[in-house]
Amino acid sequence: xxxxxxxxxxxxxxxxxxxxxxxxxxxxxxxxxxxxxxxxxxxxxxxxxxxxxxxxxxxxxxxxxxxxxxxxxxxxxxxxxxxxxxxxxxxxxxxxxxxxxxxxxxxxxxxxxxxxxxxxxxxxxxxxxxxxxxxxxxxxxxxxxxxxxxxxxxxxxxxxxxxxxxxxxxxxxxxxxxxxxxxxxxxxxxxxxxxxxxxxxxxxxxxxxxxxxxxxxxxxxxxxxxxxxxxxxxxxxxxxxxxxxxxxxxxxxxxxxxxxxxxxxxxxxxxxxxxxxxxxxxxxxxxxxxxxxxxxxxxxxxxxxxxxxxxxxxxxxxxxxxxxxxxxxxxxxxxxxxxxxxxxxxxxxxxxxxxxxxxxxxxxxxxxxxxxxxxxxxxxxxxxxxxxxxxxxxxxxxxxxxxxxxxxxxxxxxxxxxxxxxxxxxxxxxxxxxxxxxxxxxxxxxx
Amino acid sequence: xxxxxxxxxxxxxxxxxxxxxxxxxxxxxxxxxxxxxxxxxxxxxxxxxxxxxxxxxxxxxxxxxxxxxxxxxxxxxxxxxxxxxxxxxxxxxxxxxxxxxxxxxxxxxxxxxxxxxxxxxxxxxxxxxxxxxxxxxxxxxxxxxxxxxxxxxxxxxxxxxxxxxxxxxxxxxxxxxxxxxxxxxxxxxxxxxxxxxxxxxxxxxxxxxxxxxxxxxxxxxxxxxxxxxxxxxxxxxxxxxxxxxxxxxxxxxxxxxxxxxxxxxxxxxxxxxxxxxxxxxxxxxxxxxxxxxxxxxxxxxxxxxxxxxxx
Numbered sequence: 001x002x003x004x005x006x007x008x009x010x011x012x013x014x015x016x017x018x019x020x021x022x023x024x025x026x027x028x029x030x031x032x033x034x035x036x037x038x039x040x041x042x043x044x045x046x047x048x049x050x051x052x053x054x055x056x057x058x059x060x061x062x063x064x065x066x067x068x069x070x071x072x073x074x075x076x077x078x079x080x081x082x083x084x085x086x087x088x089x090x091x092x093x094x095x096x097x098x099x100x101x102x103x104x105x106x107x108x109x110x111x112x113x114x115x116x117x118x119x120x121x122x123x124x125x126x127x128x129x130x131x132x133x134x135x136x137x138x139x140x141x142x143x144x145x146x147x148x149x150x151x152x153x154x155x156x157x158x159x160x161x162x163x164x165x166x167x168x169x170x171x172x173x174x175x176x177x178x179x180x181x182x183x184x185x186x187x188x189x190x191x192x193x194x195x196x197x198x199x200x201x202x203x204x205x206x207x208x209x210x211x212x213x214x215x216x217x218x219x220x221x222x223x224x225x226x227x228x229x230x231x232x233x234x235x236x237x238x239x240x241x242x243x244x245x246x247x248x249x250x251x252x253x254x255x256x257x258x259x260x261x262x263x264x265x266x267x268x269x270x271x272x273x274x275x276x277x278x279x280x281x282x283x284x285x286x287x288x289x290x291x292x293x294x295x296x297x298x299x300x301x302x303x304x305x306x307x308x309x310x311x312x313x314x315x316x317x318x319x320x321x322x323x324x325x326x327x328x329x330x331x332x333x334x335x336x337x338x339x340x341x342x343x344x345x346x347x348x349x350x351x352x353x354x355x356x357x358x359x360x361x362x363x364x365x366x367x368x369x370x371x372x373x374x375x376x377x378x379x380x381x382x383x384x385x386x387x388x389x390x391x392x393x394x395x396x397x398x399x400x401x402x403x404x405x406x407x408x409x410x411x412x413x414x415x416x417x418x419x420x421x422x423x424x425x426x427x428x429x430x431x432x433x434x435x436x437x438x439x440x441x442x443x444x445x446x447x
Numbered sequence: 448x449x450x451x452x453x454x455x456x457x458x459x460x461x462x463x464x465x466x467x468x469x470x471x472x473x474x475x476x477x478x479x480x481x482x483x484x485x486x487x488x489x490x491x492x493x494x495x496x497x498x499x500x501x502x503x504x505x506x507x508x509x510x511x512x513x514x515x516x517x518x519x520x521x522x523x524x525x526x527x528x529x530x531x532x533x534x535x536x537x538x539x540x541x542x543x544x545x546x547x548x549x550x551x552x553x554x555x556x557x558x559x560x561x562x563x564x565x566x567x568x569x570x571x572x573x574x575x576x577x578x579x580x581x582x583x584x585x586x587x588x589x590x591x592x593x594x595x596x597x598x599x600x601x602x603x604x605x606x607x608x609x610x611x612x613x614x615x616x617x618x619x620x621x622x623x624x625x626x627x628x629x630x631x632x633x634x635x636x637x638x639x640x641x642x643x644x645x646x647x648x649x650x651x652x653x654x655x656x657x658x659x660x661x662x663x664x665x666x667x668x669x670x671x672x673x674x675x676x677x678x679x680x681x682x683x684x685x686x687x688x689x690x691x692x693x694x695x696x697x698x699x700x701x702x703x704x705x706x707x708x709x710x711x712x713x714x715x716x717x718x719x720x721x722x723x724x725x726x727x728x729x730x731x732x733x734x735x736x737x738x739x740x741x742x743x744x745x746x747x748x749x750x751x752x753x754x755x756x757x758x
Binding site for chain 2: 218429
């Protein structure tokens with residue numbers, strides 16, 4: 001086996017056999033799934049709370065308007081005064097009292113209706129009740145105008161602008177955001193990986209310095225080989241960990257959801273829409289399904305192969321750049337507490353990439369900021385990945401930008417690794433010095 | 448002369464600091480060569496250059512007649528002064544790893560490790576972690592790893608630090624045995640008694656310059672300053688021989704002690720000619736001790752450094 005191979009193997013095994021690494025690897029998915037299940041469970045519990053609303057209907061209208069739902073049920077009071085109804089509502093611990101007084105017309109009745117509750121009524125309850133009133137009022141007005149329900153249905157139209165690219169692909173609302181989120185997810189993954197495993201590389205270098213094994217080793221191998229082997233070995237350990245996390249987390253999640261009988265659909269859909277909106281949209285159910293199909297089609301049209309390929313390119317180059325900086329920092333210091341001043345400048349571009357990138361790519365994937373950040377080598381691995389799901393070439397990232405950013409990244413990679421290796425080579429043999437940036441600059445000039 | 452290593456006019460600077468200035472050394476094959484000097488003189492830098500850990504600004508190094516090149520790393524064994532092992536790695540695994548880095552195959556490394564573990568009586572440590580071992584135990588592992596690949600040139604920087612006297616002796620014997628098998632050895636230390644015991648050649652480096660080198664025997668001869676230890680059984684105890692001799696020579700207290708009845712003195716002569724002194728001594732009594740004092744390596748070290756510093 002080559003020396004580099006030996007070093008990679010040792011670094012990998014040293015990392016993988018480490019107790020805290022093993023514990024983290026197997027505990028994290030359990031913790032993560034536990035969190036998700038807990039959130040899902042709490043949401044379910046929260047939703048299933050049923051509210052009872054008392055109705056004191058003294059009017060001639062709204063007699064059959066209130067149909068109970070899963071979350072709201074109705075109780076009618078009859079032949080009592082408002083004051084009595086209020087008392088009863090409170091003593092029976094109902095959620096609210098809806099008072100519909102007797103007035104001359106439907107409009108006036110609706111206007112004078114009042115909802116009494118202990119404190120501000122829940123907005124979904126309010127929405128639901130308002131929906132019922134709106135519907136009734138609309139029907140009444142239509143009748144006054146002499147329009148039948150059927151006639152109304154034919155005129156009541158929802159309109160959506162069809163928009164598309166010049167090539168004739170149809171645009172869908174929110175699809176850009178969806179793409180940015182997918183790309184952002186990959187970008188975020190890169191950032192996390194760099195911060196976690198870059199830190200591991202750094203600590204491993206510091207350990208070699210403090211245990212004084214470093215001089216024994218570099219009398220056998222070149223410092224550059226050792227640095228490279230360390231970076232590769234540690235990242236392989238990281239990839240192992242991520243793979244275990246993804247596989248075990250998805251398996252655990254599946255099992256947990258199955259056991260707890262939580263419907264995945266309710267989780268992804270979020271809050272159900274208010275009844276008012278539903279009432280109007282009921283007729284559009286077919287259209288909505290069609291829309292979903294379009295979204296699904298668009299989802300599959302996202303250039304997944306391109307995303308995965310560019311993820312690998314940007315991941316490898318970005319990680320190598322950052323982890324060689326981490327290795328150089330580890331070599332420059334004697335202990336971890338001295339690393340702070342050097343760590344911040346590394347984290348900064350990563351953070352900028354995530355936050356600035358996210359906002360600018362969200363609003364305009366081809367705006368000047370988004371383009372600038374996706375070309376700048378220290379942020380491009382993250383920001384370019386946010387833009388890539390929009391495709392390459394026409395309508396997506398211009399090919400020249402993609403190529404330029406990769407070329408810049410490769411050049412930066414070569415420059416940074418060269419500089420880092422120089423600092424590393426000098427630093428690993430320096431003890432008891434608290435390095436400054438000025439000092440590091442001097443090291444670059446040593447032969 | 449047949450040399451394992453020749454370094455010619457080596458200079459090395461770190462920024463403003465000069466670590467080595469025009470240093471040349473010549474290490475004969477199958478010898479033990481002492482590389483001496485105060486802390487910070489530049490010894491470690493020179494050793495690192497030989498190990499190709501750093502490179503000289505000027506000058507060149509020949510290894511066994513060829514210009515020093517990366518493939519020579521496999522034929523050099525280096526035990527640095529600042530040495531350690533991976534704390535959480537097992538002894539055997541770690542030794543195998545370091546041996547393989549030196550270019551041994553796994554099977555070969557294992558066979559030789561078993562031999563050495565047996566030889567130094569540490570066979571049962573194979574599966575222990577370094578953090579469970581004492582410092583001296585860890586040093587034994589270091590020593591084995593250094594010599595395992597049977598290098599032509601061994602470089603020991605303070606090899607005995609961390610060893611108790613018994614084990615230090617054990618390691619010294621192993622070093623002598625390695626020399627007997629034909630290995631050339633560079634030995635860097637501050638412990639002059641081990642220089643005295645082991646080294647045939649020495650070089651003294653001070654403030655980045657080589658100020659002295661050669662065969663230890665020759666250097667000693669050159670540093671003799673005509674000091675003699677004498678012993679006389681007096682004819683007449685009333686005479687104080689010391690004060691009589693003081694008129695002609697520099698007299699000091701003797702460096703040895705044999706018996707109370709004797710006049711025992713240390714005398715420095717102006718030249719190597721002893722006839723005059725001997726003649727006068729015999730007139731005061733029976734000369735029972737007469738020995739030229741050969742300076743110790745320690746004396747030479749201190750003398751040369753002080754002379755240089757006073758320049």
